[in-house]
Amino acid sequence: MSEARIDRLLAAALHQAIADLLPMRLEFYESYLRPRGWREDAVNLAPISAVLSFLRHEDGDTHDAVMVQAAAYASTWWMAGQPWHVRTGGRLLPRWMRLRQVGTLAKRHFEASYRGTKVKVHVRRGRLDLEIRGSIFCSSREQARDAQCRYYLAFAEALVAQDAWPHRGTLVACRALGGECCVVRLEAQDQ
Ligand SMILES: [Zn+2]
Secondary structure: OOOOOHHHHHHHHHHHHHHHHHHHHHHHHHHHOOOHHHHOOOEHHHHHHHHHHHHHHOOOOOHHHHHHHHHHHHHHHHOOOOOOEEEHHHHOHHHHHHHHHHHHHHHHHHHHHEEOOOOEEEEEHHHHHHEOOOOOOOOOOOOOOHHHHHHHHEEEHHHHOOOOOOOOEEEEHHHHHHHOOOEEEEEEEOO
């Protein structure tokens, strides 16, 4: 059995976000994130886990800022590969249908990023819940004070950023805080 693999898009998005926000530390991180290896479809899990752990030990809000930036890149690249009707869904679809579409898009990206991740999509009225099992961001044995799957929330938020309705995003639960799974919630706000 080969080592667990991480999709190249997630690795490339993390690399680009670190280059933007931590340019002085890029060389250090590149010893784990090796762009040359990305000609393959996937990179190994172990170096990515190491990068995530180092990011958690950076100062202040650096970890969350890198996750938000990486998710912004990933969502742009992910959407670029979608057909026209999906890319314009936010302006054309009824609210519940759009939330279901966003849920499906996020589920596909999260599950493609790492085979051990499984996502269930729940849509009720103006609310989308993504129930994420096997998050690669939240398996750390280190004591966590905050939810660690900021990337998942930021990715979902980025998908709806251009929509006709504003949304409020929250991390309702996180495995790193003792939850059974991680839950990302998007709620459509009435204007
Ligand atoms: Zn989590």
